[in-house]
Amino acid sequence: MKANPKQLLRSLVTWTALLPMVATVLVAYLGTVLWSLKVSMSNSRTFPSDEFVGLAQYERLFNNDRWLLSLENLALYGVLFIAACMLIGFLLAVFIDQEVMAEGALRTIFLYPYAMSFVATGLVWQWLLNPGNGIQQAVRQMGFEDFTFDWIIDQNKVMYTIVIASVWQASGLVMALLLAGLRGIDGEIWKAARIDGIPTWRVYVSIVLPMLGPSIATVFILLSTAVIKLFDAVVSMTQGGPGTASEVPAKFIMDHLFGRANIALASAGSIVLLLTVLALLAPLLYVRSRANAAGGDK
Amino acid sequence: MKTSTATRSGQRRPYRLSPARIGVYAFLLTAALFFLMPLYIMLVTSLKTMDEIRLGNIFALPIAITVEPWVTAWTSACTGVSCEGIRGGFWNSLFIVIPSTILPILLGALNGYALSFWRPRGANVLFAILMMGAFIPVQVMMFPLVRILATLGLFSSLPGIVVIHIIFSMPVMTLLFRNYYLSIPQELFKAARIDGGGFFRIFMQLMLPMSTPIIIVAAIMQVTGVWNDYILGLVFAGRDNLPMTVQLNNVINTTTGTRLYNVNMAATILTSLVPLTIYFVSGRWFVRGIAAGAVKG
Numbered sequence: 001m002k003a004n005p006k007q008l009l010r011s012l013v014t015w016t017a018l019l020p021m022v023a024t025v026l027v028a029y030l031g032t033v034l035w036s037l038k039v040s041m042s043n044s045r046t047f048p049s050d051e052f053v054g055l056a057q058y059e060r061l062f063n064n065d066r067w068l069l070s071l072e073n074l075a076l077y078g079v080l081f082i083a084a085c086m087l088i089g090f091l092l093a094v095f096i097d098q099e100v101m102a103e104g105a106l107r108t109i110f111l112y113p114y115a116m117s118f119v120a121t122g123l124v125w126q127w128l129l130n131p132g133n134g135i136q137q138a139v140r141q142m143g144f145e146d147f148t149f150d151w152i153i154d155q156n157k158v159m160y161t162i163v164i165a166s167v168w169q170a171s172g173l174v175m176a177l178l179l180a181g182l183r184g185i186d187g188e189i190w191k192a193a194r195i196d197g198i199p200t201w202r203v204y205v206s207i208v209l210p211m212l213g214p215s216i217a218t219v220f221i222l223l224s225t226a227v228i229k230l231f232d233a234v235v236s237m238t239q240g241g242p243g244t245a246s247e248v249p250a251k252f253i254m255d256h257l258f259g260r261a262n263i264a265l266a267s268a269g270s271i272v273l274l275l276t277v278l279a280l281l282a283p284l285l286y287v288r289s290r291a292n293a294a295g296g297d298k
Numbered sequence: 299m300k301t302s303t304a305t306r307s308g309q310r311r312p313y314r315l316s317p318a319r320i321g322v323y324a325f326l327l328t329a330a331l332f333f334l335m336p337l338y339i340m341l342v343t344s345l346k347t348m349d350e351i352r353l354g355n356i357f358a359l360p361i362a363i364t365v366e367p368w369v370t371a372w373t374s375a376c377t378g379v380s381c382e383g384i385r386g387g388f389w390n391s392l393f394i395v396i397p398s399t400i401l402p403i404l405l406g407a408l409n410g411y412a413l414s415f416w417r418p419r420g421a422n423v424l425f426a427i428l429m430m431g432a433f434i435p436v437q438v439m440m441f442p443l444v445r446i447l448a449t450l451g452l453f454s455s456l457p458g459i460v461v462i463h464i465i466f467s468m469p470v471m472t473l474l475f476r477n478y479y480l481s482i483p484q485e486l487f488k489a490a491r492i493d494g495g496g497f498f499r500i501f502m503q504l505m506l507p508m509s510t511p512i513i514i515v516a517a518i519m520q521v522t523g524v525w526n527d528y529i530l531g532l533v534f535a536g537r538d539n540l541p542m543t544v545q546l547n548n549v550i551n552t553t554t555g556t557r558l559y560n561v562n563m564a565a566t567i568l569t570s571l572v573p574l575t576i577y578f579v580s581g582r583w584f585v586r587g588i589a590a591g592a593v594k595g
Contacts, residue, residue, distance in 0.1 A: 013497045014416045018424070021409045021468065025424055028465045029431035032442035039441070048445075092329060098322050108578070109330045112337070115577035115584070116570045117526035119543045123550050123566050124336045127343070127559060128356070138355045168333065176585050228435050232528040236547050253437040258533070263441055270437040277433050 033274065040267035048263065057268040067269060070247045073159050077248070078227040080160070084167045085223055086216070089174025094204060096175070097182050107179070111172035118169070122236030125165035126152065155245035158238055162246060166233050170226065174219050181215030182208065214291075217284060224280055228273060249273055344368060344564035351559050367560035371568055375561050376552055377545040384565050387545035391525055391572075393456060394541055398463035399520040403513060405464060406471025411505050413472070414479035415487045416497065425472070432469035436529060439465075444533065454536025462534045463524055471516055474590055478512040479505065518580050519587040522573040542569045 015022070043053045061067050092110055096103055113121060128134045131150040139147040151157035185208060193203045209216075231250035238246045249269060256266035339356055344367050346360040354361075373383040413421055443462065444453060452458035482505075490500045531541035540548075546569045550562045577584050 010416070010497070011418050014412050014418045017408050017412050017497065018418070018421065020405050020464075021428065021472065022424065024465050024468050025427050025431065027446070028439060028443065029427065029434060032439040033434065035442040035445075036438050088329075091325070095322050095326050095329075098319075100322060100326060106326055106330060108581070109333050111585070112574065112577060113333065114588070115522060115573045117528060117543050117573070119526075119528045119547050120566045120570045123546070123562065124340055126550075127563065128336060128339060133351065133559065134356060138357050141355050168336070172333070173588060177589060180585075180589060225433060232543075235528075236550070239551065250435070250437055254440075254529075257437070257441055266437070267441065270435060270440075273435045274438050277435060281433055 036267045036270055039264055040271050042264050044264040044267075046261040046263070053264075057264045058272070061265060061268045061272065064265075066244055066247055067249070067252055069244060070249045070252045073246060074227065074230065074248050076159055077163055077230060078224070080163045081166055081170075081227060082220065082223045084163065085171045085174050086219065088167065088171040089219070090178055092171065092175040093178040093182055096179060107176070110175050113169045114173045116169070118166075118232035119236045121165055121169045122162075122233040125161065125168070126237045129161050129164075152238065153242055155242055158242060158246045162230075162233055162237055165237060166226075166230075169233075170223065173222070177219050177222075178212060178215055181212045185211055214288075217288060221281065221284060225277070228277055340563045340567055344371075344560055344567060346560050348556075348558060348560060364560075367558070367564040368568070370558070370561045371549070371565035375549045375558075375565060377540075377548040378552060384542055384545045384549060384568060387540060387542035388568070390535070390539045390545075391542040394459055394463070394531070394535065394539065395521055395524045397456075397460045398467075398524045399517055401460065402464050402467040402471045402520055403516045405468065406516065407475045407506065407509060407513070408501065409468070409472040410475025410477075410479050411501050412497075413476050415484070415500075415505075425476070428469050428472060436466070440533060447534065453534070454539075456535075456539050459531060459535040459539060462530050463527070466530065467520060467523065470519065474512060474516050474519075475509070477590070478509065482508065514580075514583055515587040515590060518576055518584055519590075522576055522584075525572050 039048050040057055041052055041054060042049050043051050043056070096106055096110075100106070129149070129152040131137065131148075131153060134149075136147060136149040139149070152161045189207060189211075190203070193207065229250060230248050231254065234240060234246055234248050234251055240247045240251055250273070253266045253269045253273070256262045256269070342358070342360055343351065343356065345363045345365070346354070347362065347364055347366070350361060371383060372385050374381055375383050377384060377387070412418065413425055443465070447453040447458045447461065452461060486504070487500065490504050495504070525541075526543065527541065528543045528547065531539075532544050535541060535544070546565050549565050550557075
């Protein structure tokens with residue numbers, strides 16, 4: 001194809017309009033990843049240095065107890081958070097889909113926490129779970145003197161409190177997305193199942209659930225990115241404590257970037273986080289893009 | 299993505315009050331109480347005096363309602379060293395939200411428009427990388443961006459935090475508008491071309507006016523997203539522009555003195571008021587926004 005001057009001008013104008021996007025992609029996305037990769041292989045402390053040290057920072061990282069604990073916490077949190085959000089969100093969606101009264105009000109109630117920030121959410125739950133004034137104290141005043149619910153100050157259980165708070169915040173979102181998926185399922189399926197005398201729960205498990213596949217994949221991607229990002233809720237609920245019991249990778253990285261002036265170690269951590277995201281999402285995105293290519297728009 | 303909420307033909311299950319129905323309502327009611335509990339406790343706590351909080355039950359209604367905690371939270375609670383309440387944070391958040399909503403929407407619309415109608419060669423690769431970019435953890439980009447903004451003299455400034463919000467919202471905004479414009483018939487665009495419309499003229503006079511529904515969705519997403527942001531504001535906004543979320547966290551996690559739970563809860567509600575109002579007012583649009591944002595990738 002020959003480009004005439006008019007076409008050339010046209011594509012010049014188009015690319016000029018796309019300049020902010022080009023800059024964002026090249027500098028803010030690709031550039032920063034490469035920079036972090038480079039810094040993670042240097043011996044930088046407060047300022048970036050050019051001295052190449054290979055994978056030494058990664059070695060230090062994986063010898064760091066706090067980092068290992070962060071990873072462990074994140075894995076525990078990720079599994080519980082995603083499983084609980086999916087289960088509760090799915091149940092809420094299925095129950096709301098039974099043509100109940102006040103459906104709109106119920107949907108509003110289940111989703112409102114998602115409109116609030118992680119910080120606000122974390123603070124509310126910190127207050128509810130505080131053993132001195134919170135739920136524990138209230139139940140004791142009702143006459144159950146020995147009632148104990150002090151997970152937030154228990155090193156072994158503190159991560160569960162973060163799961164509770166963030167499931168409360170995010171399961172309404174899962175409900176909203178799965179409800180949209182349920183409503184998209186053809187009503188004929190229900191009629192056919194009724195004629196065949198299949199119990200409702202079997203229809204949900206064997207037919208509806210597989211048909212919700214794309215919605216579930218979307219929800220899973222959304223929740224996984226929330227897991228990797230987990231930072232605000234920890235800062236506002238426990239500040240990583242008690243001790244370092246609720247440390248998470250995002251917080252480890254932030255602390256080393258800005259508090260402890262060890263940007264090389266922090267960058268190594270952030271690259272590990274990036275690789276985790278890629279390992280988690282690459283297969284899913286691949287399957288989805290294959291499905292898109294095969295089955296049209298969605 | 300369908301977000302249709304119309305009730306299906308009632309044929310599936312005839313309406314009657316069976317044990318199963320009662321079970322359905324029992325489950326939904328229990329769940330509703332669980333979801334409402336924190337909101338209820340925030341509200342009643344914020345209306346109690348500290349004496350009542352120390353002695354009483356968090357579930358109990360206030361004996362003597364006081365709005366004092368709200369006044370304190372707004373005007374004189376300590377956010378770290380200064381004790382001027384979180385009203386400063388409110389204005390900071392507002393000043394951050396306004397440009398961080400308008401500019402990303404404009405850029406997203408422009409990107410979507412160029413990608414779906416003009417289709418410059420190579421742009422699809424760029425778009426694919428942009429979509430992947432949405433999944434990069436913030437921490438990977440954090441330090442390099444600090445350095446870049448510092449070099450440009452924008453670090454810890456209002457324009458700086460706005461640029462950051464533009465960068466982080468570009469994937470979703472672009473995707474939103476690209477998908478919307480792909481649903482507009484190409485013939486319309488071609489007709490405008492034949493009438494002699496240029497790149498920007500078609501954008502300003504034809505596409506933008508047609509984009510109202512998606513602009514509303516994008517605006518809801520941006521306002522709530524930017525308002526609720528904590529980490530970006532903490533790092534990039536600078537001391538003078540700290541958003542309300544950061545100030546709120548400082549109010550509550552300030553270690554000096556006794557913890558004023560009533561003031562804390564009032565401050566939390568005040569900080570959540572803007573996104574909650576948007577949520578309650580916009581209803582389905584809000585859901586449509588998160589659903590549209592969720593399909594990224």
